[in-house]
Amino acid sequence: MDTFEYISASHRVVFGTGTLQQLPSMLKTINATSVLILCTPQQIATAQQVQSIIGHDVGVAIFSDATMHTPTHITDAAVLVAQEKGVDGIVSVGGGSTVGLGKAISIRTGLKHLCIPTTYAGSEMTPILGETENGRKTTRRDIRIIPTSVLYDTDLFKTLPVNLTVYSGINAIAHAVEALYATNRNPIIELLALEGTRSLVEALPVLQTDDQNTEARYKALYGAWLCGMCLGSVDMALHHKLCHTLGGTFNLPHAETHVVLLPHALAYNASTPATAGAMAKLAGVLPGSEGDAVKGMNALYKRLGIDLNLKGLGMAEEGVDEAVDIALANPYKNPRGLEREGIRELIRRAWTGEEAGRDTKRLL
Template identity: 80%
Template sequence: MDNFEYVSAPHRVVFGRGTLQELPSMLEKIKAKAVLVLCTPQQISTAEAVKAIIGDAGVSIFSEATMHTPTHITEKAMLAAKDKGVDGIVSVGGGSTVGLGKALSIRTGLPHLCIPTTYAGSEMTPILGETENGRKVTRRDPRILPTAVLYDVDLFKTLSVDMTVYSGINAIAHAVEALYATNKNPIIDLLACEGIRTLCSALPLLQADGNDPAARHQALYGAWLCGMCLGAVDMALHHKLCHTLGGMFNLPHAETHVVLLPHALAYNASAPAAAGAMAKLAAALPDSAGDPVRGINALYQRLGIRLSLQGLGMPETGVDEACDVAIANPYKNPRALEREGIRELIRRAWAGETAKAKL
C-alpha cells in the first residue's frame, strides 16, 4: 500500500431527526451567546423558526445570501454583524447561505454553526468560492471550515424533488473527484464509494416519494460522506469548471454540477493515472457494467435528468470564453488540460448531449 496522509476535520457534527432542538446547547459549546442568523430571501421562515429556538441569543436575521457568494453581499453582512455586536454566526440553508457564513467567519473570526437544508456538502469543507466582477475565486484554508454542523433530516421534508436530485448529484460529484485526486487516500476512497452508493440508492426513492423518511435519512448521510471527501482532498477539472462557469455566467450552482459531471468524468476516464479510481467508481455505480461513464449516464436516465448549460442561460459564445479561462488557470487533474478536449467537453455540456468517454 502506498504512503498517504489523512487529516481529520476538527469540528462537531450532530446528525439525526429532530436535532434542531439541540441548537441552544450547540451554541453553548461554541461559546456563542449573540448570533446573526443567515439565510436566503426564500428561507426567511426557516430562519425565523431557528431564531425562535435560539431565543434571546438570536439577535438578528440577515436574509440576503446569494449564490456564488458575491463579495458585496458579504460586506453588507459584515456591517450587520458589527452593528448588532454578535459573537457568532448561524447559517441555515444550502450552499449560498453556508458560503456567506464561511466568508463572514473567515473575515471576522466569529464561530460559525451550519444548519444545511440541501445536499450540497459545503458545510464539510474548508473551501470558499467568492465572486467579484464576474470572476469566481476559490481558496482553501482550515479556518474556513465551519465550527459545527447540525444535520436535521426533518428540515429536508420540503426540499423539492428537482432540488433533491440536483443537490444529490452535486454531492456525488464531490466523491467522484475525490477518488482520482492527486492527494487521495484509502480512507477517503471508502467514504467516497459509500457516499456514492448511498445517494444512488436514495435519490430514485425520493424522486418517487419526497416524503420517504428512510430515504431522506439515507440521502443526508450519503451527502455528509461526500462533503467530507470534498473537504479532505484536492478537487480537479469538474469543480474548477463549475466555479468558472458559475462565476462568469451566474449559473445555478447545483444544476451546473449536474450538467458538467458526466462530461468531466468522460474527459478523465481514459487517463492512466485515474484507472484505479475509475474501477472503484464503476463498482459503486449501479448499471455501470464496469464503465463509470455508462454508470453516470444510466443514473441520469433513471432520474430523468435532461439539462444543458444552454438551458441554464449560458450563451453559445461562452463555450470559448470558458475554455480560455479554464486553460489559463492550470491545476492538478489526472489528465492534462488539452484545449481541444476541454472545449469539446464544454460544448457537449452546453448542447445537452450525452457524455461519451472519448474527447
C-alpha cells in the same frame, strides 16, 4: 503499498432527526451567546424557526440576502450588520449559498460559525470558500474557513423540492467522484467516497417518487455528509474548477451546473490510464455500469430523468470559448492534462446536452 497523508478537520457534527432542538446546547458548547442568523430570501421562515428555538435574545437578527456564488458586496453588507449588532457568532441556515456567506463572514471576522444545512451541497464540510467579484469566481482553502459546528436534521429536508433534491444529490456525488482520483487521495477518503456515492444512488430514485420517505431522506443526507467530507479533504480537479468558472462568470445555478458537467468531466478523465482503478471502483457502486463508470453515470441520469444543458441554464454559445480560456488560464492538478481541444469539446457537449462518453474521438 502506498504512502499517504490523511488530515482530519476538527469540528462537531450532530446528525439525526429532530436534532434542531439541540441548537441551544450546541451554541452553548461553542460559547456563542449572540448570533446573526443567515439565510436566503426563500428561507426566511426556516430562519425564523431557528430564531424562535434559540430566542430573540440570542438570535438577535436575521440577514436574508445570501445568494449564490457568494458575491463580496453581499458579504460586506452582512459583516456590517454583524458588527452593528455586536454578535459573537453566526448561524447559517440553508444550502451552499448561505453556508458560503457564513464562511466568508467567519474568515473575515473570526466569528464562530454554526451551520444548519438544508440541501445536500456539502459545503459545510469543507475548508474551501468560493467568492465572486466583478464577474469572476475565485476559491481559496484555509482550515479557518471550516465551520465550527454542523447540525444535520433530516426533518428540514422534507420540504426540499424533488428536483432540488436530485440536483443537490448529484452535486454531492461529484465531490466523491473527484476524490477517488485526486492526486492526494487516500484510502480513508476512498471509503467515504464510495459509501457516500452508494447511499445517494440508492436514495435519490426513491425520493423522486416518494419525497417523504424517511429512510431515504436519512440515507441521502448521510451520503451527502460523507461526500462533503471528501471534498474538504483532498484537492479538487477538472469538474469543480469548471463549475466555478462557469458559475461565477455566467451566473449559472450552482447545483444544476454540477449536474450538467459531471458526466462530461468524468468521461474526460476516464480516458487516461491514471484513473483506471478509480473508475473501476466507482463503476462498482453505479447500477447499470457494466464495469464502465461513465456508462453507469449516464444510466443514473436516465433513471432520474435528468435532461439539463448549459444552454438551457442561460449560457450563450460564445461563452464556450470564453470558459475554455478562463479554465486554462489557471492551471491545476488533474489526472489527465488540460488540453484545449478536449476541454472545449467537453464544454460544447455540456452546452448542447449531448450524452457523455469516452468513445468520443474529439475528446481523445
